[in-house]
Amino acid sequence: MFYPARMSSRPNTVAIVLAAGQGTRMKSTLPKVLHPVCGWPMVHHGVAAALGAGCAEVIVVVGHGRELVEKSLSAAFGDRVRFAVQPQQLGTGDAVRCGLEAVAPGADRVLVFYGDAPLIEASDLGAMLAAEGRLVVATCRLANPFGYGRMLRDGEGRLVGIREEKDASAAEKALTEINPGVYVFARDFLASALTKLEPKNAQGELYLTDVVAIAAAQGAHGTPVEARAEVLVGCNDRAQLFEAELTMRERIHTGLRKAGVTVAAGALVDAGVVVEADVMIGANAVLRGKTQVKAGARIDVGCVLEDVLVEEGAYLKPYSVAQQSVVGPRAQVGPFAHLRPESHLGEDVHIGNFVETKKTKLAKGAKANHLAYLGDGVVGERVNVGAGTIFCNYDGFQKHTTVIEDDAFIGSDSQIVAPVTIGRGAYVGTGTTVTKDVPADALALSRVKQDNKEGYAARLKARFKAAKEAKK
Numbered sequence: 001m002f003y004p005a006r007m008s009s010r011p012n013t014v015a016i017v018l019a020a021g022q023g024t025r026m027k028s029t030l031p032k033v034l035h036p037v038c039g040w041p042m043v044h045h046g047v048a049a050a051l052g053a054g055c056a057e058v059i060v061v062v063g064h065g066r067e068l069v070e071k072s073l074s075a076a077f078g079d080r081v082r083f084a085v086q087p088q089q090l091g092t093g094d095a096v097r098c099g100l101e102a103v104a105p106g107a108d109r110v111l112v113f114y115g116d117a118p119l120i121e122a123s124d125l126g127a128m129l130a131a132e133g134r135l136v137v138a139t140c141r142l143a144n145p146f147g148y149g150r151m152l153r154d155g156e157g158r159l160v161g162i163r164e165e166k167d168a169s170a171a172e173k174a175l176t177e178i179n180p181g182v183y184v185f186a187r188d189f190l191a192s193a194l195t196k197l198e199p200k201n202a203q204g205e206l207y208l209t210d211v212v213a214i215a216a217a218q219g220a221h222g223t224p225v226e227a228r229a230e231v232l233v234g235c236n237d238r239a240q241l242f243e244a245e246l247t248m249r250e251r252i253h254t255g256l257r258k259a260g261v262t263v264a265a266g267a268l269v270d271a272g273v274v275v276e277a278d279v280m281i282g283a284n285a286v287l288r289g290k291t292q293v294k295a296g297a298r299i300d301v302g303c304v305l306e307d308v309l310v311e312e313g314a315y316l317k318p319y320s321v322a323q324q325s326v327v328g329p330r331a332q333v334g335p336f337a338h339l340r341p342e343s344h345l346g347e348d349v350h351i352g353n354f355v356e357t358k359k360t361k362l363a364k365g366a367k368a369n370h371l372a373y374l375g376d377g378v379v380g381e382r383v384n385v386g387a388g389t390i391f392c393n394y395d396g397f398q399k400h401t402t403v404i405e406d407d408a409f410i411g412s413d414s415q416i417v418a419p420v421t422i423g424r425g426a427y428v429g430t431g432t433t434v435t436k437d438v439p440a441d442a443l444a445l446s447r448v449k450q451d452n453k454e455g456y457a458a459r460l461k462a463r464f465k466a467a468k469e470a471k472k
């Protein structure tokens with residue numbers, strides 16, 4: 001569950017986030033608001049910002065793909081998000097009307113914004129909430145205003161309406177002041193204004209934006225609040241999605257650098273990943289999900305980590321891949337290692353190149369430096385697993401556990417056929433197939449004894465050569 005840091009608590013304010021549209025311009029079966037930006041579905045960013053700004057709760061208006069949207073948000077935010085269903089997508093005004101029906105009686109202020117605006121942060125919403133008035137509207141100037149609603153002002157500079165691109169005259173299209181799509185309403189005013197909306201426009205929709213003209217007609221002009229241009233990116237298609245991704249990536253990188261992390265260009269760090277000071281993140285390293293990296297660790301070039309805890313001073317060498325695992329303090333991994341789910345490396349463990357681990361625990365100081373598969377294992381302290389060792393954990397029906405106790409030594413090219421236990425301090429000779437338990441301090445050997453036939457190599461070669469000649 002994700003709990004954003006709260007700026008302040010606003011018990012009377014509820015946020016409504018609109019997320020019922022299909023997002024046709026994405027050309028996707030995935031609902032628009034679930035397309036990820038830096039690893040999070042875009043609507044999650046907005047919801048986190050609203051909660052961070054102190055809203056008592058967030059109501060997300062769902063419609064298209066609602067099961068998926070609800071599931072995704074509930075998994076991340078639990079009961080701090082509720083849903084209102086908009087049965088038909090009749091426009092943003094209709095969507096807010098649906099959302100408002102779900103707002104608790106005690107709330108008298110309503111913050112509204114769109115689910116396709118992932119760059120909005122709690123501080124942006126906080127600035128809006130700090131303004132007074134029954135209608136507060138974000139505004140912004142853009143060199144290229146195409147596609148956005150334009151802010152209409154009268155001779156005295158007061159807001160008198162918002163015109164959508166599709167409804168705008170040539171003169172209106174030339175306006176560069178646009179509607180970023182963030183509003184704060186007095187609840188009573190919003191409820192009454194929504195009843196006055198009419199679908200008299202190019203799209204035949206009920207536009208939320210018409211509320212501004214309705215207020216002006218009542219002599220109550222909206223209060224404009226300047227918004228940062230970068231929070232504007234409404235992600236309607238994948239080109240805008242990518243722009244938002246780039247902006248957020250830079251934001252994450254800058255935040256990390258200021259917090260004492262060295263981040264190479266091209267690293268991809270998801271929102272929500274936690275990195276402590278004095279960590280180095282190499283080029284093209286990818287840190288996803290709930291990954292956490294503790295102080296002094298180093299994640300080298302091309303590593304891909306998903307939900308991994310990397311402890312102090314650990315070193316993941318280039319191109320190592322890990323999922324749902326723990327890398328202990330000062331452990332070393334890679335290059336080219338693969339830690340599959342539930343791998344747990346203790347302090348100072350070494351996992352070398354082309355080693356794959358899965359559901360395996362290695363205690364302090366254990367080493368598997370080259371070419372091995374360690375699946376379903378429990379490996380004790382200081383154990384040395386030689387090159388080419390395989391834990392044969394699967395008989396085609398069930399998985400079985402290999403236990404290797406402290407200080408045991410596993411010679412290279414051994415196969416450990418689980419379930420089996422190799423006792424403390426035992427020694428498994430190179431090339432052994434272990435099929436039964438090895439007692440503590442015992443030597444296990446299963447290979448055939450070596451037999452040297454003196455001078456036989458020369459005789460053998462002569463015989464093979466003769467056979468080849470005879471064929472010609």
Ligand code: UD1
Pocket residue numbers: 018019020021022023033061086088089090091092093094095114115116147148149150162164178179180181207208209232233234236
């Ligand atoms: C909207 C604004 C426009 C503003 C722009 C900012 C209106 C009429 N226009 O345009 O002034 O400049 O955002 O990005 O509000 N949605 C519903 N139900 C519906 C329709 C839409 O829930 O019936 C949701 C969508 O899922 C989306 C959001 O509302 O998340 C905005 O809808 P969208 O179609 O993207 O509006 P824009 O054309 O971008």
Ligand code: CA
Pocket residue numbers: 114116234235236
């Ligand atoms: Ca939009």
